[in-house]
Amino acid sequence: MPFTKMHGIGNDYIYIDCLETMPENPAELSIRMSPRHTSIGSDGIILICPSKIADFKMRIFNADGSEALMCGNGSRCVGKYVYDHNLTDKTEITLETLSGVKHLYLHVNDSTGNVDEVTVDMGLPSFDCEIIGVEFPQNEMIEKSVITSTGKLNITGVSMGNPHGVIFMEQIDNLCISAIGPELENHKMWLDRANIEFAEIVDEHTIKMRVWERGSGETLACGTGACATAVAAIRTGRAKSPVTVKLLGGDLTISIEKSSGHVMMQGSATEVFTGNYFPC
Known part of the structure; x- marks a missing residue:
């Protein structure tokens, strides 16, 4: 083949x-x-x-x-x-x-x-919990505290056509992602697991990110994850479009089209x- x-x-x-x-x-x-x-x-x-x-x-x-x-x-x-x-x-x-x-x-x-x-x-991102596939008592899950084995983490749910949980942190380089990634991917709040992004704000147009992908583990890059992270950062006032998302494998440019609100990834x-x- x-x-x-x-x-x-x-x-x-x-x-x-x-x-x-x-x-x-x-x-x-x-x-x-x-x-x-x-x-x-x-x-x-x-x-x-x-x-x-x-x-x-x-x-x-x-x-x-x-x-x-x-x-x-x-x-x-x-x-x-x-x-x-x-x-x-x-x-x-x-x-x-x-x-x-x-x-x-x-x-x-x-x-x-x-x-x-x-x-x-x-396309359009969504913060709607039903669309994301996350059980949460409110319509949106924006920086809500989730209890994990390592303590409480604030997570933002985003759908880019697939489910994402974005966590903003001060330092991601030394994160033991293989320990916390599977736990968050399989957390009971997700209806069918989720991709988990760990993000560090560099400046209002630059974000460092690591990702634990649903079904694959840590990967060098995730396009939908980069989009979800940029959208979450903009929504929470941490960033402005366009955003360069720096992943282990390289950079992606994420922007929001003003007329449609669509997320563009290059x-x-x-x-x-x-x-x-x-x-x-």
Whole structure:
């Protein structure tokens, strides 16, 4: 089975062209392909599929086999893949996801003829607890105290088409994210787990962030998480648009479009290698 390894600032997935054929069990395939020491290694797999309502459709399976609703970094890589592999000649495309149809704007390098960066219209964020999928007595959960094994943490719930919990802290470099991440991801307040972001304000236009992704653990980057963090920082008066979110794998630029209120995410997309996978 042909595949392409790609990453968006370190958030790496295995991309499979499914325009003609689909793998039988993509959840199991993701579990088998994702281990870093005994297989190809990735945060999961992304299937590029035909769509009846958009130019293409994206299906995302995390390393644990769970299917994700949306992946910002993955959507940028899909945009690069379909253009660079001559599946489209358009520089503005639509992409169907489980969180709705996203609009992608491809930035083509004049020298190489390939896509270097992609801007994704991530749509409207939501602080509504019902939309996020969090049990809370109020309509919104803005910097509300949550009791954990390490003490109380103030968390803000945000939906970017998938659930996020954003926590602002003074220092994130020395955070033992592998201890607190799983606990917060699986906290009983979430109806179906959540992505957890730990953010440190540098200035009103710059945020450092680490992320514990639902179904994948700590990753080098999370596009929807960067959007959720920027939106939460703006909502709580900590930041102003545009915001540069600095992740372990690189930077993303997040801005709020004034006319629509939509969140716009811009960042790089990189192809690493191609290969053939032979299931054992």
